[in-house]
Amino acid sequence: MNGPEIHLEVAPELRLFLPSDRRQGRTALVTDGSSTLGHVVESAGIPRTEAGQLAVDGRTVPASHIPRAGETVEVYAVERPQQVPGAPLRFLLDVHLGTLARRLRLLGVDTAYFSEDIGDPALATYSAQHRRVLLSRDRGLLRRRELWAGAYVYSDQPDEQLRDVLGRFAPALAPWTRCSACNGELAPASKESVRGRIEGGTERSHDVFAQCVACERVYWRGTHHHRLEAIVADALREFSPAPRPADG
Structure with a gap:
């Protein structure tokens, strides 16, 4: 120039x-x-x-x-928390952010994610068609004109990535309500209804189940549940607004 x-x-x-x-x-x-x-x-x-x-x-x-x-x-x-006008707050993550996608879904945040690389043009177009905020560490992808909305993920560490996104957008959190595999909604399920989809040992040792209404994956409190509970507890403690005191 x-x-x-x-x-x-x-x-x-x-x-x-x-x-x-x-x-x-x-x-x-x-x-x-x-x-x-x-x-x-x-x-x-x-x-x-x-x-x-x-x-x-x-x-x-x-x-x-x-x-x-x-x-x-x-x-x-960008001022935080960032307001995204014109659509419910929903996210789309690129192929490199799988752990972040699972953690957002664990917290009940509507998060689309493709486990295979569908290419930058397709991701940007999907963002525009479905009004989703595209999260990525790819600066070139975030410069595409067809993109509806997007944000750069500043860290390469999942814990910091989650804090970054929650702090920037302040999404409503509803833990344990979404399938970590497909983003579908979870519903309570009886032991009888999931019999045949779980192993015998799990059936004998657990009584509380949830099932994805989209992909039918079954969830229960497994051996790794305490680690997921810690992620949820930390997010709720830092990013859920404190309840307002009752009038009176």
Whole structure:
């Protein structure tokens, strides 16, 4: 580009998206004189899903603003909790986030996930068709224009990923209500109704069951249940709103 030079200041949490030589405070950036500020910010490396408020010389401007020479542009991170207008809050995760998908489903969060790589165009189109927020660590995927809504997952550790998503979007939590395998809803099931779908030892030692209404997978409190309970307890303690005191 060979046009007006602006000064770019990026929120610390967004600097990982910038080239290493632009991560220290204010940097100079040459624009082409015709592109919008939203395009300029994205061209600098910051996915549009991660850029929050934009300010020029201290005043808030829309992404459609055309930068002029000498302006100082401030790019803030998305405000948390982030509001997703126009649809119930539902997620779509790419193929690399299987553990996060299972944990969100464990907490009752509507989460679509494909265990096979269906390709970036298909994921973005699915997000748009089904109004789902696409979660990914792939910056290129989050830049696709057909994407309805998306968010970058900042960590590669499942515990931190879950905290990141819950803190950013504040979804309603309803643990133990979704199938971790297919995202279907769970319903209570009697021992008689699931007989033949469980092993004899499980049938003899357990009396409480749930079954997915979509894929018919059966659930019970197995040997790993305590680990799942810990995940649920931690999420509820940190991210479920405290009940309001009764009037009186």
